[in-house]
Amino acid sequence: MNRNIIFVLILIIGLILQVIFFSVYKPWGIKPDFLLVIIVVTSLLEGPKTGLLIGVIGGLLQDIFLGNFISINTILKGPLAFISGFLEGHFYKGNYFLAPVATFFTSIVYYLLAIILSEELIFSINYWFTIRTVILPSALYNAVLSFIIYFIFYKTFYGGEKYYGR
Amino acid sequence: MGNKGRIIFVSILVVLLLIVGALYFFNMNIPYFQYIERGIYNSLSPVVEFFSDLYYSTISYWQGIFNVDEVMEKNKRLKQQIVTLKLENLRLESYKRENTRLRDLLSFKNHIPFETLGATVIGFSPSLWENKAIINRGSNDGIRKKMPVISYNGSLVGRVAYVGSSSSQISLIHDPEFTVGGIVQRSESRTIGMVNGQLNNEQVNIMDKISWDADIQTGDIIVTSGFSNNYPKGLPIGEVEEINSDNYGLSQSAKIKLFSSLKTIEEVLVIKDF
Numbered sequence: 326m327n328r329n330i331i332f333v334l335i336l337i338i339g340l341i342l343q344v345i346f347f348s349v350y351k352p353w354g355i356k357p358d359f360l361l362v363i364i365v366v367t368s369l370l371e372g373p374k375t376g377l378l379i380g381v382i383g384g385l386l387q388d389i390f391l392g393n394f395i396s397i398n399t400i401l402k403g404p405l406a407f408i409s410g411f412l413e414g415h416f417y418k419g420n421y422f423l424a425p426v427a428t429f430f431t432s433i434v435y436y437l438l439a440i441i442l443s444e445e446l447i448f449s450i451n452y453w454f455t456i457r458t459v460i461l462p463s464a465l466y467n468a469v470l471s472f473i474i475y476f477i478f479y480k481t482f483y484g485g486e487k488y489y490g491r
Numbered sequence: 492m493g494n495k496g497r498i499i500f501v502s503i504l505v506v507l508l509l510i511v512g513a514l515y516f517f518n519m520n521i522p523y524f525q526y527i528e529r530g531i532y533n534s535l536s537p538v539v540e541f542f543s544d545l546y547y548s549t550i551s552y553w554q555g556i557f558n559v560d561e562v563m564e565k566n567k568r569l570k571q572q573i574v575t576l577k578l579e580n581l582r583l584e585s586y587k588r589e590n591t592r593l594r595d596l597l598s599f600k601n602h603i604p605f606e607t608l609g610a611t612v613i614g615f616s617p618s619l620w621e622n623k624a625i626i627n628r629g630s631n632d633g634i635r636k637k638m639p640v641i642s643y644n645g646s647l648v649g650r651v652a653y654v655g656s657s658s659s660q661i662s663l664i665h666d667p668e669f670t671v672g673g674i675v676q677r678s679e680s681r682t683i684g685m686v687n688g689q690l691n692n693e694q695v696n697i698m699d700k701i702s703w704d705a706d707i708q709t710g711d712i713i714v715t716s717g718f719s720n721n722y723p724k725g726l727p728i729g730e731v732e733e734i735n736s737d738n739y740g741l742s743q744s745a746k747i748k749l750f751s752s753l754k755t756i757e758e759v760l761v762i763k764d765f
Contacts, residue, residue, distance in 0.1 A: 345542060354693070356619055358617075359617075378504070381504065381507075386531075387618065390535070391617070391660075399508075403508055445667065463619055
């Protein structure tokens with residue numbers, strides 16, 4: 326099967342997990358963005374082109390489940406995945422710590438942009454409080470999840486082989 | 492795909508993104524897009540419902556096995572409660588008859604209970620910034636946008652924000668975008684204010700725009716005011732936990748501890764005929 330189709334199926338599974346599990350069981354009230362984790366990990370492994378495609382589809386799926394066809398997730402997740410995809414080829418893929426670091430910073434940028442682009446949030450929230458209690462914990466949770474997901478993807482799609490670059 | 496092909500592919504995607512970005516920022520609605528959106532949503536939501544059912548039934552099955560003593564104890568307690576409630580029900584029946592008779596005598600307008608529809612929560616919003624719940628009822632069951640949603644104990648849970656054919660989404664009361672007019676239930680006060688959700692607190696909402704000299708105390712029950720025509724009057728929202736001065740003393744704000752425990756919300760009632 327085409328690898329892109331597999332990634333889209335993984336995105337759908339990710340969406341279901343996010344909706345029925347990660348949005349329900351929130352340790353210390355922290356909610357991760359599981360689709361963002363899948364998107365960043367995919368683009369780190371597959372490069373910017375697949376990253377952009379998966380990012381747009383993932384964002385679109387998430388937006389549809391929020392009742393908006395094209396909204397903040399479609400607009401942000403595609404380009405962010407595209408940018409993180411440029412790390413592909415510059416790092417040794419067997420380094421499991423790349424994904425958590427990349428996911429952590431991508432999450433922070435994504436959450437901040439989501440606030441700036443939302444007319445409801447931009448003027449109404451306390452920024453420092455939100456960064457401290459929502460953004461940083463959630464980015465950290467995403468980083469931990471990305472470590473696991475990267476490990477699974479790397480072993481599954483690359484057989485865990487020592488694989489350098491493209 | 493060659494280098495040129497790759498550049499073309501990426502350019503097309505970037506242009507598409509710019510177009511959809513413009514559509515989003517200018518809030519444009521294209522009917523054709525809505526059909527695609529509904530199509531995808533309606534085909535995905537049964538899958539989510541299936542997995543949600545499977546997941547929750549597995550969890551409750553194992554919980555039942557591991558907590559069998561607790562379940563038996565609860566069963567015993569509930570049986571006793573049923574007997575007490577049956578007796579109380581009989582007493583209330585007689586009051587009801589008396590009430591109806593007296594109302595007829597005084598020619599009062601009859602109080603009609605709302606027509607409600609029970610629904611199960613199958614999931615929650617996948618976004619960090621929005622607190623929405625997905626329920627297993629949609630337009631096929633007569634659900635429409637903006638219908639108020641209450642919990643089984645009658646307190647306000649939210650309102651219907653999006654309707655699919657067999658599932659819909661509720662904007663929950665603690666969503667940062669959620670606003671409802673609240674009024675103090677105490678008959679000598681009747682202070683009004685706006686109850687808003689908070690981003691990082693599922694149990695406490697903020698009631699603001701309360702006048703500086705309003706009669707509001709901790710422990711007061713806040714119910715919906717019914718001024719907006721979006722919600723029926725008198726649905727319980729929560730209890731005043733703390734009162735603070737707002738706007739440099741020009742108004743007051745209160746922290747409202749919500750009645751609905753939204754962490755454990757599993758079933759809700761949608762008010763259909765309001």
